[in-house]
Amino acid sequence: MSRTTDAGDAPRGERGPSRRILLRTGFTAVVAAGTAAVLIPLHDHPQDTAAAPARDPGRTTAGAAGAEEFAEMYRGREIRGGVSVLVPAAGPGGGAHHAEPVAEIRIDGRPLHVMRRADGTYLSDVTHYESFPTLRETARAAVDELGTARLALPASHHR
Numbered sequence: 001m002s003r004t005t006d007a008g009d010a011p012r013g014e015r016g017p018s019r020r021i022l023l024r025t026g027f028t029a030v031v032a033a034g035t036a037a038v039l040i041p042l043h044d045h046p047q048d049t050a051a052a053p054a055r056d057p058g059r060t061t062a063g064a065a066g067a068e069e070f071a072e073m074y075r076g077r078e079i080r081g082g083v084s085v086l087v088p089a090a091g092p093g094g095g096a097h098h099a100e101p102v103a104e105i106r107i108d109g110r111p112l113h114v115m116r117r118a119d120g121t122y123l124s125d126v127t128h129y130e131s132f133p134t135l136r137e138t139a140r141a142a143v144d145e146l147g148t149a150r151l152a153l154p155a156s157h158h159r
Helices: 019-044 135-146
Strands: 052-054 070-074 077-087 100-107 110-112 114-116 122-124
Touching: 070 135, 077 135, 100 114, 100 135, 122 135
Parallel strands: none
Antiparallel strands: 052 077, 070 077, 077 100, 100 110, 114 122
């Protein structure tokens, strides 16, 4: 005796589509619709993939309150710093996006990784447990901490 039940006496080829085929078709339709919903805005608004850095020397950058640029010799070391604003290309919504200010410090031409904290102060890799109100003070503290040592060159992540 067979464990499967047939729909009446209808031959196997004349039955409607199986539940598996209906579920597979429904799943495929949902995936296709979801993919289309994601890709249509990208197709309607082509965008430039590279972010455009906007830099205005000597002036405070809009959107980065208290931003500063400086270049000086401090204890025999050349320190330079400032804030660059990365303006992302137009996204799926079209309009303007929030510009991200990025703090940069270089000591003798070598980059010092700097992070801005939520309270608006800065910290660096060299002085990680201390915060400073300005980039200039952060750079000077890093020079004081480094002494005669030099910053390492940035490591390449793709070897």
